[in-house]
Amino acid sequence: MLWPDNLSPSSADSTPVEQAAWKGVNGVWRPLDGSFFDGGVSIEWHDFRVDSDMDWSRSFHPGCLEICLNFSGAGTLQDGPVERQLESSQVAIYTTHSGRPKAKRPAGSWHRFLTLEMGREFLRTHFEASRDRLKEPVVRFMDSIGAPPPWLEIIPLPPSLLGARMELLQPPVPEAARSMWYRAKVLEILAQTLFVTDSANELFCHRHQRQNRERVDRVCYLIERDLENPPSLEMLAQEVGCSPFHLSRVFAEQAGVSIPKYLRMKRIERAAELLKSGKANVTEAAMSVGYNSLSAFNKAFVEQMGCCPGLYPAVRIPGRRAKSSKA
Known part of the structure; x- marks a missing residue:
């Protein structure tokens, strides 16, 4: 009920x-x-x-x-x-x-x-x-x-x-x-x-900037909606109405990272949340965010979070801080 x-x-x-x-x-x-x-x-x-x-x-x-x-x-x-x-x-x-x-x-x-x-x-x-x-x-x-x-x-x-x-x-x-x-x-x-x-009175340059921001916002949403099976670059470009090349360039300009790196960062962030909450073990967390290789998951996790996933969040490597996106 x-x-x-x-x-x-x-x-x-x-x-x-x-x-x-x-x-x-x-x-x-x-x-x-x-x-x-x-x-x-x-x-x-x-x-x-x-x-x-x-x-x-x-x-x-x-x-x-x-x-x-x-x-x-x-x-x-x-x-x-x-x-x-x-x-x-x-x-x-x-x-x-x-x-x-x-x-x-x-x-x-x-x-x-x-x-x-x-x-x-x-x-x-x-x-x-x-x-x-x-x-x-x-x-x-x-x-x-x-x-x-x-x-x-x-x-x-x-x-x-x-x-x-x-x-x-x-x-x-x-x-x-x-x-x-x-x-x-x-x-x-x-x-x-x-x-x-106010779109009728919007200047062309402002409309262009707004459209690019909206494209990046939507791409971020589409990626985070399904981290396990994310859409391809071509699918994302089709969804937001531009070429894959243009989308890659605009995304990097607006978000400060490439689309693949943004996906990787969000996957690790989600996995860290699962591990911290106790809702998943390392293998389950890796699989739930789309990693089929535990070695690749461990490497990406250490790079971003500063410690191996099996020790998170109890142990953090001194001097290392979790990376975050600008998006």
Whole structure:
């Protein structure tokens, strides 16, 4: 059964309807911060799989504007005559009321996504002064009374948010500062999804620089998503819409390391995390990040972390420090 890992089913933000929606689901529903009912905004993490198609819309809070950052898994949403497909690395933005939009999550795959649920007052408080730059449906929602006007939009996940999952699940701040940190992250996400873009007035050189940054951000995400079986250079280039040569050059300029070296660094970082947590032994850690040769894994680990993996993290070679990327 899918329940929050730090809340009971009687949580103030967990209604009987929402509880029923998650009954029998295998995975995690984790409220991260806030309360839609008490503070007008909540941010929640979902990581689950289902054995049969799931009516996802049963979990929606009526009368809110919801944003779904869909990191993996697919879904469908429908608010009108046309059913829309939500794929991984996409964002869905929609208003909710009395069973709309219709939404389903198919069986047979893992679904990992973040949701932000917001009320009108929260948006008015933070964005009233900027309403002329907001997307028109956002303004209509802010001004509405009663049932919110229907809105459903699906856009690519902004490159800067592709790698946000781990940071959101493990905030890099003290416990006392987490609520403040989450509120800032919510506003950052809204700034990247609810405003009209300025691309029409963007200078060519600035657009070129932005596209290169976005390509590198997406390549980093694609590499880290599957360290055991990473995509080839050709596949990465096709995914971001440029030649392999151009991608290699731009990546080295932006990240400060080559793509193969970045992959190697991230593999060792992930392996070190597994060893430190005790979730894997040396062989398991090596295999889980794509190393088929223990000698190659040991050599790379010593070079980056300063000691052999069998002794990590208890022993570190004096004067050696773990290397890190600039990406």
